[in-house]
Amino acid sequence: MFQNKVAVITGGGGVLCSEFASMLAHEGAKVAVLDINKAAADKVSDRINEAGGKAIGVGCNVLSFESVSKAAEIVEEQLGKCDFLINGAGGNNPKGTTDEETYREGVKSFFDLDPEGFRFVLDLNINGTVIPTQVFARHMIDRVGSSIINISSMSAPSPMTRVPAYSAAKAGVSNFTQWLAVYFASSSIRVNAIAPGFLVTNQNKELLLTKDGSLTGRGQKIISHTPMRRFGEPSELLGALKFLLDYEQSGFITGIVLPVDGGFLAYSGV
Ligand SMILES: NC(=O)c1ccc[n+]([C@@H]2O[C@H](COP(=O)([O-])OP(=O)(O)OC[C@H]3O[C@@H](n4cnc5c(N)ncnc54)[C@H](O)[C@@H]3O)[C@@H](O)[C@H]2O)c1
Numbered sequence: 635m636f637q638n639k640v641a642v643i644t645g646g647g648g649v650l651c652s653e654f655a656s657m658l659a660h661e662g663a664k665v666a667v668l669d670i671n672k673a674a675a676d677k678v679s680d681r682i683n684e685a686g687g688k689a690i691g692v693g694c695n696v697l698s699f700e701s702v703s704k705a706a707e708i709v710e711e712q713l714g715k716c717d718f719l720i721n722g723a724g725g726n727n728p729k730g731t732t733d734e735e736t737y738r739e740g741v742k743s744f745f746d747l748d749p750e751g752f753r754f755v756l757d758l759n760i761n762g763t764v765i766p767t768q769v770f771a772r773h774m775i776d777r778v779g780s781s782i783i784n785i786s787s788m789s790a791p792s793p794m795t796r797v798p799a800y801s802a803a804k805a806g807v808s809n810f811t812q813w814l815a816v817y818f819a820s821s822s823i824r825v826n827a828i829a830p831g832f833l834v835t836n837q838n839k840e841l842l843l844t845k846d847g848s849l850t851g852r853g854q855k856i857i858s859h860t861p862m863r864r865f866g867e868p869s870e871l872l873g874a875l876k877f878l879l880d881y882e883q884s885g886f887i888t889g890i891v892l893p894v895d896g897g898f899l900a901y902s903g904v
Pocket residue numbers: 644645646647648649650651668669670671674694695696697721722723724725726758762785786787788829830831832833834835837838
């Protein structure tokens with residue numbers, strides 16, 4: 635499907651983006667796995683190469699223009715010009731998280747949030763999307779079929795409780811996706827985002843499930859707001875990714891944020 639396309643994936647050493655990397659390699663793309671954790675990036679690229687695909691692991695900090703520019707030189711030299719950019723590096727930080735849903739004295743409240751922690755989360759998700767785009771989109775201008783995918787979240791359209799920094803940051807990612815789609819519309823670069831619903835990954839497992847595998851309070855709340863009544867699997871994002879990258883299937887689609895959420899967004903709760 636993506637024979638000889640060059641795909642660059644930031645955060646490629648992580649849970650979701652390592653799956654993206656394997657799928658793209660399986661579909662014939664040459665994959666650059668960029669991650670601040672070089673060992674994690676190498677592990678993913680080694681696995682792909684051992685399976686007969688083509689990948690390189692590149693250590694890269696998405697918050698540094700210089701670091702991303704160096705990574706881009708390596709990618710171009712070893713794989714060629716970037717066709718697909720997936721801005722996957724992102725995430726939350728406890729320093730941008732309140733203890734409870736609504737204000738109460740005596741617990742970590744909005745007033746106790748460390749401004750540096752808040753700034754870190756905004757920076758990672760928003761500038762961590764902007765900077766790699768500034769670097770790699772230059773190689774994509776006027777090349778029909780080139781495509782950028784950002785990773786938003788269900789906390790963007792309506793903020794999730796307790797995570798104000800992450801919610802604001804992902805709302806920024808969705809908004810920036812639309813802005814960029816318009817900006818590059820006549821330069822042959824399509825820009826879309828995927829907004830995953832709730833998936834169980836190593837990072838959030840303890841928040842959602844107890845040791846015996848039953849749901850925590852927060853897990854229960856999520857399931858009761860997900861009409862399909864289950865969490866998603868990382869592999870369930872792959873169809874959306876293939877569709878949005880493939881010019882044959884989605885060549886007239888730009889500027890959308892595609893929910894993959896078991897109906898969460900559509901559900902009002904009543
Ligand atoms: N897991 C979910 O349920 C879920 C839901 C919605 C959205 N997302 C989003 O999907 C994306 C991937 O999430 P994940 O669950 O796979 O997370 P993850 O923590 O497994 O992966 C993130 C990767 O980004 C890398 N990274 C962090 N800071 C970086 C930096 N400055 N430069 C380069 N790389 C950096 C990390 O080393 C890690 O390998 C994130 O943007 C996340 O916000 C995840």
